Amino acid sequence: MSEKLRSTPLLDELEKGPWPSFVKEIKKSAETNTMAEGTLGQLERSYMDKISHWKHGGLVGVMGYGGGVIGRYSDLPEEFPEVAAFHTYRVNQPSGWFYTSDVLRTLCDIWERHGSGLTNMHGSTGDIIFLGSTTEALEPCFADLTANGFDLGGSGSDVRTPSCCVGPARCEWACYDTLDACNDITHSYQDELHRPAFPYKYKFKFAGCPNDCVASVARSDMSIIGTWKDDIQVDQAKVQEYAANGVDIEAEICRLCPTKCIKWDGKSLDIDNAECVKCMHCINVMPKALRPGKERGATILIGAKAPIIGGALLSAVFVPFLEMEPPYEDLKELAEAIWDFWGEYGKNRERVGEFIQRVGLGNFLDEIGLEPVPEMVAHPRSNPYIFFEEELEEDE
Amino acid sequence: MAVADRKTDIGPPDFRQFLPPIIKKNYGKWAYHEILEPGVMVHVGESGDQLYTVRAGTPRLLSTVTIRQFAELADKYCGGHLRWTSRHNVEFLLTDKSKIPALKKELHEIGFPVGGTGNAISSIVHTQGWVHCHSSATDASGVVKAIMDEVYPHFVNMDLPAKLRIAFACCLNMCGAVHCSDIAVLGVHTKAPIIDHENLPKLCEIPTLVASCPTGAIRPATVDGKQSVEVEEAQCMFCGNCYTVCPAMQINNADADGISIWVGGKVSNARHEPMFSKLAIPFIPNNPPRWPEVVEAVVKIVKVYAENARKHERMGEWIERIGWPRFFKMTDIPFTKYHIDDFRHAGETYKRSTQLKH
Ligand code: HEM
Ligand code: HEM
Ligand code: SF4
Ligand code: SF4
Ligand code: SF4
Ligand code: SF4
Numbered sequence: 001m002s003e004k005l006r007s008t009p010l011l012d013e014l015e016k017g018p019w020p021s022f023v024k025e026i027k028k029s030a031e032t033n034t035m036a037e038g039t040l041g042q043l044e045r046s047y048m049d050k051i052s053h054w055k056h057g058g059l060v061g062v063m064g065y066g067g068g069v070i071g072r073y074s075d076l077p078e079e080f081p082e083v084a085a086f087h088t089y090r091v092n093q094p095s096g097w098f099y100t101s102d103v104l105r106t107l108c109d110i111w112e113r114h115g116s117g118l119t120n121m122h123g124s125t126g127d128i129i130f131l132g133s134t135t136e137a138l139e140p141c142f143a144d145l146t147a148n149g150f151d152l153g154g155s156g157s158d159v160r161t162p163s164c165c166v167g168p169a170r171c172e173w174a175c176y177d178t179l180d181a182c183n184d185i186t187h188s189y190q191d192e193l194h195r196p197a198f199p200y201k202y203k204f205k206f207a208g209c210p211n212d213c214v215a216s217v218a219r220s221d222m223s224i225i226g227t228w229k230d231d232i233q234v235d236q237a238k239v240q241e242y243a244a245n246g247v248d249i250e251a252e253i254c255r256l257c258p259t260k261c262i263k264w265d266g267k268s269l270d271i272d273n274a275e276c277v278k279c280m281h282c283i284n285v286m287p288k289a290l291r292p293g294k295e296r297g298a299t300i301l302i303g304a305k306a307p308i309i310g311g312a313l314l315s316a317v318f319v320p321f322l323e324m325e326p327p328y329e330d331l332k333e334l335a336e337a338i339w340d341f342w343g344e345y346g347k348n349r350e351r352v353g354e355f356i357q358r359v360g361l362g363n364f365l366d367e368i369g370l371e372p373v374p375e376m377v378a379h380p381r382s383n384p385y386i387f388f389e390e391e392l393e394e395d396e
Numbered sequence: 397m398a399v400a401d402r403k404t405d406i407g408p409p410d411f412r413q414f415l416p417p418i419i420k421k422n423y424g425k426w427a428y429h430e431i432l433e434p435g436v437m438v439h440v441g442e443s444g445d446q447l448y449t450v451r452a453g454t455p456r457l458l459s460t461v462t463i464r465q466f467a468e469l470a471d472k473y474c475g476g477h478l479r480w481t482s483r484h485n486v487e488f489l490l491t492d493k494s495k496i497p498a499l500k501k502e503l504h505e506i507g508f509p510v511g512g513t514g515n516a517i518s519s520i521v522h523t524q525g526w527v528h529c530h531s532s533a534t535d536a537s538g539v540v541k542a543i544m545d546e547v548y549p550h551f552v553n554m555d556l557p558a559k560l561r562i563a564f565a566c567c568l569n570m571c572g573a574v575h576c577s578d579i580a581v582l583g584v585h586t587k588a589p590i591i592d593h594e595n596l597p598k599l600c601e602i603p604t605l606v607a608s609c610p611t612g613a614i615r616p617a618t619v620d621g622k623q624s625v626e627v628e629e630a631q632c633m634f635c636g637n638c639y640t641v642c643p644a645m646q647i648n649n650a651d652a653d654g655i656s657i658w659v660g661g662k663v664s665n666a667r668h669e670p671m672f673s674k675l676a677i678p679f680i681p682n683n684p685p686r687w688p689e690v691v692e693a694v695v696k697i698v699k700v701y702a703e704n705a706r707k708h709e710r711m712g713e714w715i716e717r718i719g720w721p722r723f724f725k726m727t728d729i730p731f732t733k734y735h736i737d738d739f740r741h742a743g744e745t746y747k748r749s750t751q752l753k754h
Pocket of ligand 4 (some may be wrong): 256257258260261262271275276277278279280281282283288667
């Protein structure tokens with residue numbers, strides 16, 4: 001059985017130890033799949049040479065789509081002909097990464113038929129990643145996927161596959177329906193997702209509360225983070241229970257509240273909700289006793305990105321509070337207004353966060369049609385170089 | 397198949413068809429949850445229904461053979477219902493509490509540890525590395541595996557002051573957006589691309605190539621009578637963008653590529669606002685297959701943090717309290733000129749007060 005596998009002394013070192021081994025995974029597929037076998041061989045070479053042996057892919061894809069497939073070729077095709085072409089599909093995941101065993105087996109069937117049998121569950125944007133197929137296999141694999149209800153995700157300068165936290169499916173803190181919103185936005189923007197027409201990528205991520213379990217503030221151009229406006233719901237009896245069970249409420253809750261708006265007299269918890277910044281800390285520590293308020297929605301932030309090109313950014317507050325009810329018209333209007341302006345004036349490969357820094361948030365708001373509010377800044381400017389605009393009255 | 401029959405733009409399948417009945421019934425009506433033991437949670441609905449989650453770590457790179465094994469376990473223990481988390485963990489969704497020990501045992505037997513909940517280290521979010529990407533300065537899966545083998549006790553226990561998130565990316569593109577993690581491990585190139593003047597004119601469009609450089613380091617040039625480019629090396633920050641558009645700009649360099657380590661980032665809003673990770677160690681050479689120097693550095697940082705941070709304090713909150721000078725002292729990490737920012741707005745990171753500990 002394994003005698004037919006290439007010898008991989010370096011990779012074999014990574015089969016040892018308690019954490020599950022990706023080398024074992026590649027070997028499992030390699031038993032029956034020559035592409036996976038080739039991957040193993042070429043990866044061993046990379047471990048010897050301390051260098052990647054992949055070449056970037058050029059343009060490969062399925063008919064009519066501009067994204068969804070990452071082209072990849074080996075730079076050692078004679079030695080590893082099985083992986084001479086080794087393209088990757090991004091398959092759009094269902095919201096919240098929920099599956100049934102049947103649908104997983106269907107995906108496995110498709111991928112064993114057309115590719116290496118190797119996957120990532122999941123890529124960092126959220127897609128199911130099918131790692132490694134030939135150029136000829138792309139169309140038939142795509143046909144099998146769509147016949148079974150799956151489609152490709154985004155890549156290139158388009159809407160990237162949106163993703164969301166587990167939300168109301170299994171989290172008591174979800175302040176809106178992250179799964180439905182993610183699914184709705186994904187379906188509403190299929191054209192923008194499959195046919196790159198933007199200056200650069202545009203990512204949506206939906207988090208149900210300020211814990212931000214999908215890291216939307218760091219990883220998306222449009223971060224939709226659930227929050228609430230009214231009072232935290234308190235069950236005083238349960239607070240006492242936590243206290244009785246050893247939670248030091250003064251030290252662990254009151255003193256760690258960023259705005260110090262909680263008082264505890266040993267019997268009841270008194271939250272000055274007007275001062276609460278909805279950070280989630282107290283709720284995280286006592287989930288049975290505290291819950292977000294009832295008047296719920298989301299804060300919309302924009303512009304996060306990794307360092308390339310102009311430096312890393314976190315998303316910045318754009319709309320302090322937005323109700324999040326289907327069909328999410330307000331959110332869609334905002335996104336479309338941004339795409340219109342950025343689409344026209346953004347430079348090639350300029351993320352919206354960088355674009356806003358270049359044109360200025362104030363000017364950006366003018367174009368989008370939003371009023372400036374102090375929630376948008378950490379503090380007002382401290383430099384006096386104000387570009388006052390000419391008063392229009394002079395013309396009239 | 398005829399083009400007319402070709403289905404496109406159908407989008408992802410509706411998630412609702414994959415939800416277990418208990419979730420459909422209690423959707424949006426969960427009352428609270430508890431972590432029963434590492435990797436096992438119960439979510440209790442307002443209805444009183446109880447949903448048990450068993451979370452297991454995976455290497456992210458999974459064979460269909462393993463996915464089929466997970467599907468079988470889901471059939472056997474929870475009506476075929478499972479999901480993945482944002483950190484590559486797989487979660488089985490049970491309604492029968494009594495089945496948990498047997499499921500845990502089977503997962504253990506096939507090599508997937510249960511854990512990653514609460515004040516623990518969860519799976520490392522990571523990228524492709526030498527398994528699939530062309531511009532990787534290091535492998536992703538191998539470094540991640542080597543680190544997780546050593547910090548494993550913090551995955552299967554909940555013995556840290558707070559959550560500790562580790563992320564890994566194999567070049568500055570940071571496909572995992574690692575820049576807001578408690579510990580970020582980042583592959584770095586340290587030498588400008590080596591230009592293959594012979595083949596460049598055949599392989600690449602020069603204007604596109606020139607435009608690809610974020611710092612404007614690439615200029616058209618004639619070399620040995622051929623149209624090519626030159627790189628102003630002092631301006632290159634080794635991002636590899638040029639290599640992405642032109643294979644004649646080899647950025648990978650076996651001797652000069654390696655790993656940097658960053659600390660103190662977070663994305664959650666709990667207590668402190670979200671923060672970027674900051675540089676702890678600028679460069680460690682690649683040493684496959686197990687990168688012992690990288691593993692040792694991560695283990696050391698985790699240990700010093702675990703011993704010194706207060707309860708609920710994330711890495712970045714702890715460092716902010718004790719101050720960076722003390723962080724470098726406690727971890728024995730040398731502070732160098734590379735730690736001092738010299739990109740745009742660098743001055744904002746200089747200390748401009750006398751509030752120092754002596
Ligand atoms: C200018 C910045 C970036 C460039 C040039 C870039 C380029 C690439 C390339 C070439 C790949 C293919 C890797 C492969 O061979 O499979 C890739 C994969 C990927 N990138 Fe990026 N990337 C950038 C930033 C990001 C960021 C910020 C994110 C997420 C927040 C991201 C998410 C992904 C994902 C999800 C994949 C799929 C594979 C994986 O999960 O590792 N990328 N990127
Ligand atoms: C105790 C209740 C909580 C629940 C039920 C919960 C739920 C989740 C879930 C389901 C995930 C995906 C898990 C995984 O991928 O391993 C996750 C990830 C995450 N959670 Fe939470 N969460 C909780 C509290 C928190 C808190 C208190 C914080 C921050 C202090 C937090 C920050 C995060 C972060 C940063 C991630 C990882 C995101 C990523 O990088 O992919 N969560 N959480
Ligand atoms: S972001 Fe909030 S609502 Fe969503 S899973 Fe995390 S804790 Fe729950
Ligand atoms: S949510 Fe945060 S800010 Fe609000 S009361 Fe609780 S700890 Fe304080
Ligand atoms: S981080 Fe860089 S090397 Fe790694 S997968 Fe992304 S683009 Fe490729
Ligand atoms: S590596 Fe980046 S900075 Fe250096 S020349 Fe290439 S594109 Fe420019």
